[in-house]
Amino acid sequence: xxxxxxxxxxxxxxxxxxxxxxxxxxxxxxxxxxxxxxxxxxxxxxxxxxxxxxxxxxxxxxxxxxxxxxxxxxxxxxxxxxxxxxxxxxxxxxxxxxxxxxxxxxxxxxxxxxxx
Numbered sequence: 764x765x766x767x768x769x770x771x772x773x774x775x776x777x778x779x780x781x782x783x784x785x786x787x788x789x790x791x792x793x794x795x796x797x798x799x800x801x802x803x804x805x806x807x808x809x810x811x812x813x814x815x816x817x818x819x820x821x822x823x824x825x826x827x828x829x830x831x832x833x834x835x836x837x838x839x840x841x842x843x844x845x846x847x848x849x850x851x852x853x854x855x856x857x858x859x860x861x862x863x864x865x866x867x868x869x870x871x872x873x874x875x876x877x878x879x
Contacts (some may be wrong), residue, residue, distance in 0.1 A: 768800055771844040772869040775835040775851060779808065784859040788858045789833050795850050802839040802874060809833065838869050 777816040781788040789806050812832035831838065844866060855862050 765838060766836070766871050766874045768847055768871060769841070770838055770869045770871045771841045772867050773835075773839075773844050773847065773851075774865045774867070775837075776863040776865075777833055777835070777855075778860060779833050780830040781858050781862075782876045783854065783857045788815040788854060788860065788862075789835055791854050792835055792851065795854065796847065799835055799847055799850065801847060804835060804837045807834045807836070838871065841843055 775792060777788055779787075779789070784790055793804045793806060811830035837847070839847075848864070848866070851864055855864075
């Protein structure tokens with residue numbers, strides 16, 4: 764299945780150590796996105812950042828943080844992204860952790876699978 768044209772980009776900023784029980788929040792979000800047949804999800808690990816409490820998280824040697832910033836990006840059709848937002852809210856509420864969730868317009872130029 765190919766998607767082309769107008770879409771939405773869902774971006775979720777959270778901490779690496781955020782969990783629901785023993786499951787990392789970022790893993791839960793990616794697995795839920797897959798279960799709901801979203802086009803794909805990617806998790807990026809930041810080398811430095813801060814959030815609402817202004818506490819710096821960094822990979823610098825003497826200040827090695829165990830809670831590095833993560834960003835999850837999911838791009839799909841607008842309707843599918845909008846339908847997924849309540850799932851994100853539910854996961855973040857269960858985790859009782861800080862996060863920032865944004866949505867913006869995106870244009871898909873090419874989306875295809877490998878030919879392997």
